[in-house]
Amino acid sequence: MKEQNSGMMENDIIAEDISQNQEAPKIASFGNLPKLLSNSKQVIEKGNKIISYLKRPKTIIIIICLLALIAVSFSLLIISLRPKAQIVPNPNFVITTPQTQYKTKNIDPELQKDLDSFSKKVEDLNSKQIDFSPPVIDFKSMSSF
Amino acid sequence: MPTHKEISNLKSQISNWIFKLFLVFTVYFCFLSLIIYHLSPIFSISPLEQAQNDYSYQLTKLSDFHEKFITAKANYLSYQTAVSKNYAFLKTKDYFIQVYYVYSSYLFLIEEKTNVFDWSLSSFKKDDIHAQVEKETEYLNNNLKQAQTIQTLEEIQTRSMSLQEHIKTITLPIIAKTVLTSDIAQVEDSLGSFNLLSQKIDLYTKGKINESDQPLYQNWKSEVESIKYQLDIQIKDSKKLLGQNYIINNSDQNQSPTKIFIQNSQKILDRAKNILYEILNFI
Numbered sequence: 001m002k003e004q005n006s007g008m009m010e011n012d013i014i015a016e017d018i019s020q021n022q023e024a025p026k027i028a029s030f031g032n033l034p035k036l037l038s039n040s041k042q043v044i045e046k047g048n049k050i051i052s053y054l055k056r057p058k059t060i061i062i063i064i065c066l067l068a069l070i071a072v073s074f075s076l077l078i079i080s081l082r083p084k085a086q087i088v089p090n091p092n093f094v095i096t097t098p099q100t101q102y103k104t105k106n107i108d109p110e111l112q113k114d115l116d117s118f119s120k121k122v123e124d125l126n127s128k129q130i131d132f133s134p135p136v137i138d139f140k141s142m143s144s145f
Numbered sequence: 146m147p148t149h150k151e152i153s154n155l156k157s158q159i160s161n162w163i164f165k166l167f168l169v170f171t172v173y174f175c176f177l178s179l180i181i182y183h184l185s186p187i188f189s190i191s192p193l194e195q196a197q198n199d200y201s202y203q204l205t206k207l208s209d210f211h212e213k214f215i216t217a218k219a220n221y222l223s224y225q226t227a228v229s230k231n232y233a234f235l236k237t238k239d240y241f242i243q244v245y246y247v248y249s250s251y252l253f254l255i256e257e258k259t260n261v262f263d264w265s266l267s268s269f270k271k272d273d274i275h276a277q278v279e280k281e282t283e284y285l286n287n288n289l290k291q292a293q294t295i296q297t298l299e300e301i302q303t304r305s306m307s308l309q310e311h312i313k314t315i316t317l318p319i320i321a322k323t324v325l326t327s328d329i330a331q332v333e334d335s336l337g338s339f340n341l342l343s344q345k346i347d348l349y350t351k352g353k354i355n356e357s358d359q360p361l362y363q364n365w366k367s368e369v370e371s372i373k374y375q376l377d378i379q380i381k382d383s384k385k386l387l388g389q390n391y392i393i394n395n396s397d398q399n400q401s402p403t404k405i406f407i408q409n410s411q412k413i414l415d416r417a418k419n420i421l422y423e424i425l426n427f428i
Contacts, residue, residue, distance in 0.1 A: 042153050050160075069171055107425055111349055115421060118338050122414045124262065125331055125407070130197060132255065132324050134317060135204060135247045138211060139309040141218065142237060143302050 196257040200250040207243045214240040234298040241301050244308065245289040248316060252282045255320050259327045266337030267330035274323055281319050284311075322387060325403050329383050332410040336376045339417050343369045346421055353428040365424045372417045379410050 053059055190198070217236035221229040256278045264271040288308070295301055347366065354362045383406045 039149060039152060042149055046153060046156060066168075066171055073171075107428075108349060111345060114342050114345065118335075118342050118421065119418050121262070121335050121338055122411075122418045125335060125414060126411055130193075130254075130258070132258070132320075134320065135207065135251060137207075137244050137247075137309075137312075138214075138240075139305055141215065142241060142305040143309070145218065145221070145233070145298060145302060 191261075193254075193257045193261055196250070196254040200247075200254045203243070203247045203250045207240070207247050210236070210240040210243045230298060234301070237298060237301050238292075238295060241295075241305055241308075242289065242292055245285050245292060248312065249282055249285050249289075252278050252285070252316075252320070255323050255327075256282075259323065259330075262331045262334055264330055264334065267333040269326055269330045269333075271330075274326055277319050278323055281316055285316075321403075325383065325386060325406075328403055328407050329380055329387075332376065332380060332406075332414075335410075335414050335417075336373065336380070339376075339414070339421075340373065342421060343373075346424060350424055350428050355427070358427050361427060362424065365420065368420055369417075372413055372420065375413050376410060376417075379406060379413070382406070 054063075214233075214236040217229075217233040221233035223229075256275060259271055259274055292304060295304065347369075350362065383402070386402050
């Protein structure tokens, strides 16, 4: 606290010095420049105020929270913009769709998982068939002029 | 003229506004990120779909370049001037270079096809298949660099003949082999899963089946064996094709052995899926 007070006093002295010399810029008369220089004391006071405000634990906590929020948002954004990972069916993790969900009697959940996984595999075999016909290239026209 | 107090008030107001604006933007950004995060799985596309889109795009470009090449060639054949020849050369070169891009994207699509399932239960190694496709892609990329340095129409003619021969004798057989191997491996993976699962269900239902349902249980078991046998035959027949110089043709897509193999396997596996659930209703 002592250090802080002494720092503020020093700033006050500097500010007073500047305000005492406020006549000098008037000679230059660059529009509002002398006026702005006359505000230097207030600016320094304001700066000290802001610094003391920033040093308050409440402000520090708010800043940390904001930074954390920004970090979380950025990471979420990066995750969301990432291309989808390769789909490799994992027998231990199955996303079932209404089509694959068979209603059977109460069976072992582990077995149900395996059954759903197998259904998914069969459906993938049905649905993920693409036309792999090769492109048609006009080599004949290219090689004969 | 504003007083010092007014200026300082204005400054504090501005700083307050900046702080509020910053706060509002942060909250807005957080919500936006959360919405994007939740919606991304719905709108994002898989690598296979991405490869498909890329291949379609390259094919569209090929078609555009082909039109321009045909027009330029016709003009050159009509006028026989140096200018028309140069124009024909430029358009032919565009088309010729696009052929490399199309085949590179086609190979990439084929490679992505092999990534959509687990190879652990198959008799093939995914890395071996990938190595062949990657080697071919590398060859095409190296040739593309050379093609970009071509200066005359005559040179394109020679190189196009050489590329046609390479595609016919090396690229297409590799692609056909990769597609067929991938299809077989996918069916093998499904068969492997079916084998494991039918054993599990057998153990699970063994002591729980009523005495009156015993014949049904025995018939279920024989049906499971029949499915395994039929799938096995399909796989063996398709593996024989791998030894031959098989090439995918554009004309007989629906009658191609790979298509028939997949269709037959799909029918058997659909039956396999139903039969596994069926016995569980009797316990």
